[in-house]
Amino acid sequence: MRIDGACTCGNITIEGEADPAATSICHCTDCQTATGTAFRVSIPVSGATFKVTGEPTIYIKTTADSGNPRAQAFCPKCGSPLYSTTPGEGPQALYIVRVGILRQRDQLEPKRQIWWRSARPWVTGLEGIRKLEKQT
Ligand SMILES: [Zn+2]
Ligand SMILES: [Zn+2]
Numbered sequence: 001m002r003i004d005g006a007c008t009c010g011n012i013t014i015e016g017e018a019d020p021a022a023t024s025i026c027h028c029t030d031c032q033t034a035t036g037t038a039f040r041v042s043i044p045v046s047g048a049t050f051k052v053t054g055e056p057t058i059y060i061k062t063t064a065d066s067g068n069p070r071a072q073a074f075c076p077k078c079g080s081p082l083y084s085t086t087p088g089e090g091p092q093a094l095y096i097v098r099v100g101i102l103r104q105r106d107q108l109e110p111k112r113q114i115w116w117r118s119a120r121p122w123v124t125g126l127e128g129i130r131k132l133e134k135q136t
Contacts, residue, residue, distance in 0.1 A: 001017065001104070001107070002015070002016075002017060003015065003016055003017070003043070003097070003102050003103075003104050004016075004102065004103055005097075005103050005105075006101065007074075007075035007077075007082060007101060008075070008078040008080045009075060009078035009080075011075050011076075011078065012053065012054035012080075012082060013052070013054065014050075014051070014052055014082060014083065014102075015051045016046070016049040016050040016095070016097070017045065017049040018043045018044065018045045018097070019043075020043070020108050020109070022043055022044050022111070023041065023042070023108045023109060023110045023111055024041070024042060024043075024111060024112045024113065024114060025039050025040070025110045025112070025114070026039060026040045026041075026113075026115055027039045027113060027114070027115045027116055027117075027120070027123070028114070028115035028118055029118050030061060032120075034081060035081060038120045038123055039113075039119065039120075039123065040098065041098070041099040042083075042084075042096045042097060042099060043096070043097055043099055043102075043108055044094055044097075045083075045094070045095045045096075045097050046093070046094060047085075047091045047093045047094060047095060050091070050095045050097075052073075052082075054075075055076070056073035056074060056076070056083075057073070057074055057076040058071050058073050058087075059071070059074070060072075069087050070084045070086070070087070071084060071087045072084050073085070081101075082097070082101060083095045083096055083097045
């Protein structure tokens with residue numbers, strides 16, 4: 001499936017081909033800190049189809065929960081998280097794109113949850129939390 005999207009300010013755009021069935025949630029503590037929220041939703045995009053316009057800022061996290069260094073890309077203007085990949089120059093084999101920036105996010109339902117051991121305990125109880133259609 002074709003996916004495309006942009007950061008909050010529109011400075012960076014992303015596009016590529018992705019398998020919706022590979023959409024997943026990550027509950028690792030790195031994702032919690034990097035997003036400022038409880039978990040991250042991502043989808044893999046092969047390097048052969050991945051295109052980015054603009055110049056993302058890359059932060060290399062050398063002590064990721066997984067033990068592998070990861071390049072975390074975000075917009076230098078608005079700070080939106082964009083994707084992670086293997087560190088290095090030029091195109092990489094795989095990009096893990098943040099679903100929240102994609103126009104197709106309605107069609108990208110997570111199929112698995114990883115790093116469940118550090119999931120916030122309340123994520124299973126969202127149904128029971130009071131809901132407002134808008135802010136008030
Ligand atoms: Zn931006
Ligand atoms: Zn994670």
